[in-house]
Amino acid sequence: MQKSLSAKTRSSSSSFQSRTRVLKYLTLDPKTLSAQAMDSSSSRPILIHDDNVDAQSDDAFLQFVDYARSMLLSEENGESDVGEEDENRRGLSWSWIVSRILKTCIAYSSGVTSAILLSDLFQAWNEQHRSGISKGRLEGMVCMRKKHRRTRLPNTVTVDSIYEKNFLSVNSVLEAVVLNAYLLPGTNIYMLTLGDFWSSSTIDLYLHCRYYDLVRPDYGILRKGREIFLTGCHLRSAREGSGHPRLLPTEYLVILLDEDEDEDAMLLGAQFCSDSFSSISFDAVKDGTSYSLYARIESIGLLETHGKFGCLQRKQITLVDNDGIKLKFLLWGEQVLLANLFSVGSMLALDRPFIANVIDSDMQTNAEICLEYGSATQLYLVPFIQHEEQVLVASTPNRCQGSRLLNGLSQSQGPKVSQVALPCNSEGSIDFSNYPFRSFIVDLRDKMTGISLYGAVTNILRESNTEEAIFSLTIEDTTGAIVAKLHFVRSWSLGRLGLGHTIYISGLTCSITKQKKLEVLWFEKEVGASLVNLSSLPALLNSSCLHKLSYLSDLSSQTNIMHICNVRLDQIEYHNVNSRFSHVLCGQSVNEKSDGFVECKFCHCTCDGEIIRTFHLELTIADESGKIFAWCACQTAAELLQISPDEFYELPEDEQAMYLYTLENERFMAAIVNNKRRSNGLDGSNLENDSTTWEIVRTLKCE
16 A cells, blocks of 8 residues: 555656646747757757768757657656656657657648647657556556557557547547446446556446447456457547546447467467368358358558449458468448558457358459458457567767767666667568657668658659559658659649658658669558658748748758748849649649640649649849849749739739839748759759759748
């Protein structure tokens, strides 16, 4: 009892200190907080740069990322008990912090402050990764948590977050532990009380009737301590006088088994090991024979649409049994939610699946049958436990910044980091999505997944030898350049992206081809895949903590640097204001073909009905240090001219010239990039004046 009270007091005190520190950050002036991020003499553990390391020392966005990470690490070290530090740090990756900051910037286009970003990061980190204060109900599960070390499923939410938001998306996943199973008094309705490893709260679930046989007191497997995954849940919010929120019944629930536990091993051996894929007989199925099958999940297909109007959804799960025989497990309609609970490499036990004819299921496969989720089907899952591989933190100049960040912590806060444990799948590919440091192009190797890169675009072109929407994107950082092949589901969907633009891309995979070349791939629909164009983010210009002002005289010839400048419009010649039609999806110019159809020069596809009239503008901008000749297009040009193309060309020519004259000396905050190496039909590639290398990507009018 004394030990329990002591732990509770320590935890409560730690929580109070955390709130106090966060409140202190929120009350700081944003300029003061931003200055602290740049101050290497601060007592807090922040990144110290060498002048010759890389261009990161001039990138305020990267500096803030490192500062935010050091603040989160200092909080973890200040609050963690001995033995909990490593657990809390798991997932505190460089890419997670960048993604979270960019998500906030996209949500608040009018700008953010350091305080807002830090507050959002602390809240998101606490919600997603921190353990709850009260663990009394889950003390018996702690050993289970440490034992499994499995990767959390995408879309996983916590019980605490459900209460905080009073909302639950139907796609959300709950990784829960059954704390109690009981009948509602006076009814035959079963309830489960659920908790999770990351929350201090519990929540009740109305159990779906298809699982009633599994919760019987005498032989039911759904009892206290059992882990389950569930999705497709709807929240019944608490009303006045009606108690707490509860989860309504869901069919989409899988029961987790552990092959190392005697009870689970006996269940698998007795019920699921006698049948195999080769033993399934379609004639026996017609006579009422049912099967219980056990197989490994080899792959999870993309979402497909079927039916006359494309309204029926389908997902294919490829299963492999112990004999190496493969079958497709199909999910139809709302059943596709079940795929949220699966992971490649996990073992799936299917009790009484529906056996279907592949012809009736509209499949192209050599097998005669496939499996479906029927009304009597029940699923058990042995989750794939990813092994971890030690990855050395390289001691190159570009990577020493990573180890310095952790080594900057005092000796009492933990040992120096020279290697990091990362999950490794059954094929030997290492997942870098939780890698704590920034990855550089020079670091890319075979069998790497979950890679995130921060750099500039130096070339884009569409693959011409395939009907698929595949684009080759050349990314450059301070260590080199790499070509990544972007695979889109239908067509380009990233908006306007040009040469010299700074991007953050996540979800890359690396492999060695048969020609012994490194191939970097990106698939739009893969979990964790994203691409954000920082150069066109309005919030970047509006947020002083995320950019550093440059003078025009400071503009570098390097193509991997974006400059933020406070400029005025010096001169706009009438003949340098042009109108063109652009493709809505990519923002690039279009051509009218001889047959009358309109084709995008970038996407190489017909785009009738998907074009808009835009500006293409060349102008002179100036500040206190000098002048440059630059160009811009589409939305940025309209923002500078403060008029739409249609409105401008409705004016008489003399009024157009007069209007341009009135814009001189207007002041703007501008994101400027060097797109000197322009080709492949991108805007600017066909300019006659080859000295126009500067593109104004985004602007913000100064009031």
